[in-house]
Amino acid sequence: MSENRRYRKFGAQQKTELVLASLRGPKTITELCREQDISESLLRKWREQFLAAGAERLSGKTERSDADELRKQVSRLERALGRKTLEVEIAGELLRGWE
Structure with a gap:
Protein backbone atom coordinates (compact mmCIF):
# COMPACT_ATOMS: atom_id res chain seq x y z
CA MET A 1 0.00 0.00 0.00
CA GLY A 60 20.25 47.50 2.06
CA LYS A 61 20.26 45.20 5.11
CA THR A 62 22.61 42.74 3.44
CA GLU A 63 25.08 45.45 2.50
CA ARG A 64 24.94 46.92 5.99
CA SER A 65 25.53 43.59 7.65
CA ASP A 66 28.52 42.94 5.36
CA ALA A 67 29.93 46.37 6.18
CA ASP A 68 29.33 45.81 9.90
CA GLU A 69 31.18 42.51 9.74
CA LEU A 70 34.12 44.18 7.99
CA ARG A 71 34.19 46.94 10.62
CA LYS A 72 34.30 44.32 13.39
CA GLN A 73 37.15 42.54 11.64
CA VAL A 74 39.09 45.81 11.26
CA SER A 75 38.58 46.52 14.97
CA ARG A 76 39.89 43.08 15.94
CA LEU A 77 42.92 43.52 13.70
CA GLU A 78 43.63 47.00 15.08
CA ARG A 79 43.53 45.64 18.65
CA ALA A 80 45.85 42.78 17.70
CA LEU A 81 48.24 45.23 16.04
CA GLY A 82 48.19 47.43 19.15
CA ARG A 83 49.03 44.46 21.38
CA LYS A 84 51.89 43.38 19.12
CA THR A 85 53.25 46.95 18.94
CA LEU A 86 53.24 47.14 22.73
CA GLU A 87 55.01 43.77 22.98
CA VAL A 88 57.74 44.96 20.58
CA GLU A 89 58.21 48.17 22.56
CA ILE A 90 58.51 46.26 25.84
CA ALA A 91 60.94 43.78 24.29
CA GLY A 92 63.03 46.69 22.97
CA GLU A 93 63.14 48.31 26.41
CA LEU A 94 64.20 45.02 27.99
CA LEU A 95 66.96 44.52 25.44
CA ARG A 96 68.28 48.03 26.03
CA GLY A 97 68.42 47.22 29.73
CA TRP A 98 70.84 44.35 29.04
CA GLU A 99 73.43 46.67 27.54
Whole structure:
Protein backbone atom coordinates (compact mmCIF):
# COMPACT_ATOMS: atom_id res chain seq x y z
CA MET A 1 0.00 0.00 0.00
CA SER A 2 2.86 2.36 0.52
CA GLU A 3 3.50 4.43 -2.53
CA ASN A 4 7.00 5.66 -3.28
CA ARG A 5 6.76 9.33 -4.13
CA ARG A 6 9.49 10.93 -6.10
CA TYR A 7 9.94 14.59 -5.46
CA ARG A 8 11.47 16.73 -8.13
CA LYS A 9 14.15 19.19 -7.26
CA PHE A 10 13.95 22.62 -8.75
CA GLY A 11 17.04 24.75 -9.14
CA ALA A 12 17.17 28.44 -8.36
CA GLN A 13 16.95 29.31 -12.05
CA GLN A 14 13.80 27.21 -12.54
CA LYS A 15 12.16 28.69 -9.45
CA THR A 16 13.02 32.21 -10.56
CA GLU A 17 11.58 31.64 -14.03
CA LEU A 18 8.34 30.25 -12.61
CA VAL A 19 8.01 33.07 -10.07
CA LEU A 20 8.64 35.72 -12.73
CA ALA A 21 6.15 34.04 -15.06
CA SER A 22 3.56 34.09 -12.28
CA LEU A 23 4.22 37.77 -11.59
CA ARG A 24 4.23 39.09 -15.12
CA GLY A 25 1.86 36.57 -16.48
CA PRO A 26 -0.61 36.26 -19.02
CA LYS A 27 -1.08 32.89 -17.36
CA THR A 28 -2.58 32.54 -13.93
CA ILE A 29 -0.86 30.76 -11.07
CA THR A 30 -3.30 27.90 -11.51
CA GLU A 31 -2.40 27.51 -15.18
CA LEU A 32 1.34 27.60 -14.49
CA CYS A 33 1.02 25.05 -11.72
CA ARG A 34 -0.96 22.68 -13.92
CA GLU A 35 1.59 22.97 -16.72
CA GLN A 36 4.51 22.33 -14.36
CA ASP A 37 2.64 19.77 -12.25
CA ILE A 38 3.35 21.58 -8.97
CA SER A 39 1.05 22.72 -6.21
CA GLU A 40 -0.16 26.27 -6.01
CA SER A 41 1.01 26.50 -2.40
CA LEU A 42 4.55 25.66 -3.50
CA LEU A 43 4.60 28.38 -6.14
CA ARG A 44 3.07 30.88 -3.72
CA LYS A 45 5.78 29.99 -1.16
CA TRP A 46 8.48 30.59 -3.78
CA ARG A 47 6.88 33.93 -4.67
CA GLU A 48 6.86 35.02 -1.03
CA GLN A 49 10.51 34.02 -0.60
CA PHE A 50 11.48 35.78 -3.84
CA LEU A 51 9.71 39.01 -2.92
CA ALA A 52 10.99 38.97 0.67
CA ALA A 53 14.58 38.50 -0.51
CA GLY A 54 14.16 41.32 -3.03
CA ALA A 55 12.72 43.64 -0.40
CA GLU A 56 15.57 42.82 2.00
CA ARG A 57 18.16 43.47 -0.68
CA LEU A 58 16.59 46.78 -1.67
CA SER A 59 16.47 47.92 1.94
CA GLY A 60 20.25 47.50 2.06
CA LYS A 61 20.26 45.20 5.11
CA THR A 62 22.61 42.74 3.44
CA GLU A 63 25.08 45.45 2.50
CA ARG A 64 24.94 46.92 5.99
CA SER A 65 25.53 43.59 7.65
CA ASP A 66 28.52 42.94 5.36
CA ALA A 67 29.93 46.37 6.18
CA ASP A 68 29.33 45.81 9.90
CA GLU A 69 31.18 42.51 9.74
CA LEU A 70 34.12 44.18 7.99
CA ARG A 71 34.19 46.94 10.62
CA LYS A 72 34.30 44.32 13.39
CA GLN A 73 37.15 42.54 11.64
CA VAL A 74 39.09 45.81 11.26
CA SER A 75 38.58 46.52 14.97
CA ARG A 76 39.89 43.08 15.94
CA LEU A 77 42.92 43.52 13.70
CA GLU A 78 43.63 47.00 15.08
CA ARG A 79 43.53 45.64 18.65
CA ALA A 80 45.85 42.78 17.70
CA LEU A 81 48.24 45.23 16.04
CA GLY A 82 48.19 47.43 19.15
CA ARG A 83 49.03 44.46 21.38
CA LYS A 84 51.89 43.38 19.12
CA THR A 85 53.25 46.95 18.94
CA LEU A 86 53.24 47.14 22.73
CA GLU A 87 55.01 43.77 22.98
CA VAL A 88 57.74 44.96 20.58
CA GLU A 89 58.21 48.17 22.56
CA ILE A 90 58.51 46.26 25.84
CA ALA A 91 60.94 43.78 24.29
CA GLY A 92 63.03 46.69 22.97
CA GLU A 93 63.14 48.31 26.41
CA LEU A 94 64.20 45.02 27.99
CA LEU A 95 66.96 44.52 25.44
CA ARG A 96 68.28 48.03 26.03
CA GLY A 97 68.42 47.22 29.73
CA TRP A 98 70.84 44.35 29.04
CA GLU A 99 73.43 46.67 27.54
